[in-house]
Amino acid sequence: MIFTRIWIICSFVIWSPLASAKLSPHPKLLLISFDGFRYDLLNATWTPNIYKWANRSSWFVNGVRSQYVTYTAPNHMSIVTGLHEPDHGIVSNYFYDPATGKVFDYFNSTQEAGVVNASLDMSWYKGDPIWLTNERSDSSRRSVSFYWPNGEAPFPQEPHKPSLYRAWKDYRNLTQWMGDVDDIVNLFTDDKDPINFLAWYIAEPDHTLHKNGFYNGALRPMIHQLDELFGYLVAKLHDSGLESELNVILTADHGHAEIQGAKNVMCLREYITSEGYVLGDHMMYPESEELAFELYHNLSTAARTMGYKVKIYLKENIPDKFFYKNSTRIGRIVIEPEVGWAASFSKSCTRKKLLETYGPGKIKFNSSSHGMDPDRWEMRAMLAMGGPSFIPGKKITDIPNNIDLHSLMCYLLAIEAAPNNAGMSVVSQAILVKTTGLPHVDTSFSESLAFTFLIIPSACIVVLFMVYICRNTVLSDNPKWMWTRGQYRPLHMDIFDAERLFSMSLLPKSTVEFTDPKFWKNFFATRKTPFEWYGDYTVLGAVLEKYLKMSDNILQIGCGNSQLAAQMYDNGFRNVHSIDTDSAVIEEQRHRNRERSELTFSKDDATSMSFGDEEFSVIVDKGTLDALLPPEATEQQLDCVHRMFHEVQRILKVAGRYLIITLAQHHIVNCFMEHFLTTGQFLLRVHEIENSASGFPMPVFVFVATKLRNVMNMSMPIELWRAGSDRFEKFVDLHDVLSVIASEQEFNQFVHMCSRVKDILSNSDYKRYNAVTATTVILTVGCTLRTLLNIGVVNSKPPIMRRTDVRIKLDHEASITIESQNVSGPRYCFHIVDDPNVKTFNSYAVFVIPLGREGEWIFSTEKGRKTLRQQAEKIDFLSTGSVDVRVTKASGESSVNGKWTVEDIVVDGQEYRRLIFLSSSNIVQSEALLKSKKGGKKAVDLEHMTCDHHTLMLSGLALLSQNPLSDPAAAQLKVAVLGLGGGLLASFLLRHLPKATIEGVELDRDVVTVAIQWFALPHNDPRMRVKVVNALDYLEETSTRSVIAMNLVTRDEEVARKAKRSMASHFPTLYSISSDEDVNEVLLARVTPNEKFNPVEFARSLRKDIRWVHALEPVIARITPVPSQ
Structure with missing residues (x-):
C-alpha cells in the first residue's frame, strides 16, 4: 500500500507539468534580443521585472562583448552562427560586394514597397544559423524565427529556412509584442507539432536611442515597456508550465553611446570627391588604389585638423583583434567614430546646417549611436540566462563574446555545432551541470512498458532511500532543517556561500x-x-x-x-x-x-x-x-x-x-x-x-x-x-601624489563598508521590513561616515580633530554625496550635524528632507541645518511637511548653464513650478505658484511672487525720488531685470506697473525659451523687451541709472564684505535688507545721495488699498544703511 501511494506521488510529480500541453521531447530554448539594450540599462529602477528575473538566474553583470563592426544585422548573425562577421558574410547593415557588383541592403534604403530586407539572395549568406542546425539534427525538431535579422533569409544548407518565420516589418508596440508572447507560448505547447527553439528580436530600444538619445526623457518609458513585456513573458511561462522546461537567453546585439552634440558629427562628404567610389554604412569602395589613398588622406587630414575623434582606417590597418579584414565585402576604407562622436555619409549632412539647427540656444541635439570599438564599455550589451540548465542566483563578472552564445546554445540543445569561431570558457560559468553532452531522448521510450516497469520503480526506490537517509541523519538532529519561518530555504545557496568562504580562505591573512x-x-x-x-x-x-x-x-x-x-x-x-x-x-x-x-x-x-x-x-x-x-x-x-x-x-x-x-x-x-x-x-x-x-x-x-x-x-x-x-x-x-592615492583608497574603503551593510540587509525580508531596512541603511551610512572621520580613515577639509572615542562630537559639519549611475548629479547627500551643546553622543536621529524641498535655506545651508539640529528633539526618525508629487515637465542642456529641469511639485497641497540648474541643485533658480483654470488645466500665477528675494528687491522702488509706490498705475518707469531666469519678477512688474517699460536681460537664450514656454513670460507685450546679452555689456550701454537692487547670495562673510565695499565705492547711498532666513541679502544703491530717506516712516506712509504695496511695509521698514567697510 505504501508502495502504491509513493508511485502515485511520483507519477504526479513527473507528469503534472505536461498535463496541460504536449511539449517537444527535445531540449527547449528561447533566444531573445532587445536591439541596442546596453548592459547597464538593466537595473532595479528602470527594469524591475528583468532585474528580478536576472537576479534569480545567471546574470553577466558586465554584459557581453559584441563583434566589430557593432551594427545590428552583422551581430545578430554572429550570435546565431558563432562566426566573426567576415566569416558569415554580413559585414554591415549596408555594404557592397565587389565580386558580384551587388549591394546588401538589410534596411531597404531604396524604400522598395513592402520590403524590409532587400537582399534575400542565398549568395549573401554563409555559416549555419542555429535554427537550421537544430532542425537538421533531427526531423522532429522545429525552429522558429520571430523578426530576427535575416531570419527569413535562405541559407545554402538545407532546410535553407526555419519551419516558421516572421519577417521584421516595423517597430510595433507593447500590445503587439504581448501578442507575440502568446504565440510563442502556443508554439512551444502546440498539441500537434511543438517547437523546441525560437529566436525573437525586438527593434527597441535602439530605435528610440537613435531618435532621442539617453537624456531627453523618451528612453525610460520605452525601457519600461520592454520590462513590462518581459514580466508578461515570465508570467506566461509560469502559467503554462514552461518555466521549468524552457531555457531562456536574454541579450542584445550591441550597446549605445550618446553623441555629445551636433559639433561632434563629421559630415564625410564635405571632405571627399563626389565620384569614383561606392559607399557602405561605414565603408568606402574606391575604384582605384590611387583614389583610395587620396580619400584616406583627405578624411584623415580633416579629422585631425577639425578635431573630429573619428578613426579612418585603410583596410589592412584595422586592428587584428577586430577580426575584420578577411573579406572582399569590407571596404578599402573603414570609418569608426569614437564614443561620443558620429560620422555620416548623408548628402544632407553639412557642418554649417547642423550648427545652425542645433547651435547654442536652439533645438537640443539628442541622439545616440553605435558602431564603435566593441571593447568600449558603452558598446557592451546585456546578457542574462535562466531556466533548468542555468545556475540560479549566479552573478558573473567575466565578459564573454557574443559569438560564444552559439556554442552555448548548441550545448543546451544537445546538437553538434557547425564550424565556428566561438568558445565556451566564460559562458560555461552559467551552466548548472557541466557535461560533455546531453542525452538524446527517444520519444518512443516514454510510451513503452519499459517506462512503467523500469523508470517509475527506480524513481520510487530512490525516493524511499532519500527519505530513510534524511530521517536518520539530518532530520534526527534538526527536525526543522531547510525550514525558516515557514519558508523553504534552497540548498544551493548554502553551497554558494561555502564556495565564497572557500575563496576568501585562500587570501593571505597577513x-x-x-x-x-x-x-x-x-x-x-x-x-x-x-x-x-x-x-x-x-x-x-x-x-x-x-x-x-x-x-x-x-x-x-x-x-x-x-x-x-x-x-x-x-x-x-x-x-x-x-x-x-x-x-x-x-x-x-x-x-x-x-x-x-x-x-x-x-x-x-x-x-x-x-x-x-x-x-x-x-x-x-x-x-x-x-x-x-x-x-x-x-x-x-x-x-x-x-x-x-x-x-x-x-x-x-x-x-x-x-x-x-x-x-x-x-x-x-x-x-x-x-x-x-x-x-x-x-x-x-x-x-x-x-x-x-x-x-x-x-x-x-x-x-x-x-x-x-x-x-x-x-x-x-x-x-x-x-x-x-x-x-x-x-x-x-x-607627498601630493601619495595624498591623492590615499584619499582614493579611503573613499573606496568607505563605499565597501556601506556595500557590506547592503549585502547583509539584502538577505532580510525587505518587503516586510522595508521601513526598518531603510532606516538602518541611513543610520549605518551616517554612523560609518562619522566613525571614519573620527578615527582618520576618511579625510575632511578642513581637517577634523581626531578622537579615539567616536562618540565625541565633530569639529564641524561633514557631508558625503553619492552619485547616481544613470543620471548626472547627486543621488543622495548625507550631512552629519552634531549638537554643539553635547559633548558625547549616545543616540542618533535621522532627518529626511522632503522631496522637492532640498533647495530651501534650512536644508541646503550649513547654518540652516544647524538651526534645524537645535530645534530637533530626541526622535528616532524626523521629517517635515510633505511633497506629494514631483513631476519633471521638461529638461535640457544649455551651453551657458548646463543641464536644467522644470519641475512641478506639490507642497502641503499647494502646487509650484520650479526651474533648477543641475550644476547648482541646492538653489531653485525660479519658482512660480500654479493655479487651476477651467477644464482642470494648470497655469502660472503671475499675480503672486513666491521667491523672498523678489519681494526684497521690490523694496528698492522706495528709493526712487518720484515714489512710484504712491501711485503704481501712473508710474512711468523703465525697469531692467538683469538675470531674467523664469521671468517671474519681470512679469510681476509688467502687470502691476501698467505704464512702465520692462527690459529682461539674460545671457542664456535657452533660459529665455524656458521662461516663455513654462513660466508664461509675456514676451509679446509691447512694454516687455527681452535682450540676450551679457548684463555687464548692457549696463555699459545704459546711460541713465537711478537705483539698483542687487541680490547678494553668499555664505562667505569675507566675500560679502568685499562686495559691499566695492558697491560703496561706486554709489554714495547704499542700503541692505536681509531675508528672515538670512541667505538672501539685497543691496539697494542710489546714484545720488538721499540723506532724508527714513525706511520706517516711508513704510508707514504706504497705501493700504493696494495689496502688493501694503505687503512691502514690513519689508521696507527693515532697510538699514550699510556701514562703511
Missing part, C-alpha cells in the same frame, strides 16, 4: 604571507582556476592599450596563473613572453595556452633575468611588486626589489614602458617613485582603475615608467589620472 613564496605555491595548487585579484583584461585593457602596440615585444614578470597574457594575445598583442619562479605554474600556463603558438612562458627570476640588454619594449608587472615588498620590509626584501628595478632598467628599450599593476600601498608607492625619480631617466604616470574583482574594496592602480634616452637634470612632474576623470593631474611633490 602581509608576511603575501610575500612568502610558499604561500603562493600553495595558493596556485589549491585554486585551479585563474585568479584575477587585480582585474583581468576587461578591467585593465583600456589603460594597457594606451601603452601597448601590436608590434611591441612584451614581457610579463610574475605571471602566476593569471589569464592576462592570453587575453593580451587574443586582443592582438602576439609577442608576449611571461616568466615566473614556479615551475608548476609555467607548465600549467603552457598547457592552457598550447593553441596560442606565439605565447611563450619560461621559468626565470625577475631579480636576475636571462634576457639581453634593451630586449623588450614593454614590461608588465601584475602584482609582483606587491608580492615582493611587505610594509615592514627587511633589508633583504628591499634589496630584492631594487635588483628587480635595475634589471627592468637594463632590459627595457629606450621609449619602453614599465607598467606595474598594483594596490598602491603607501610603502609600494614610496619605493617605486623614489627609485625611478632618482634615476632621472623615466617619465612617471599613475592611472587609477575601478577594481571590479568581486568583494575586494581596494582600487587598482597602474604605474607607468617610460624610459628616456638621456638622463634629465631637471625634476619631472608626476601625472595622475583618477578613475572617472578625463584628464591627467600634474604633481611636482611626491
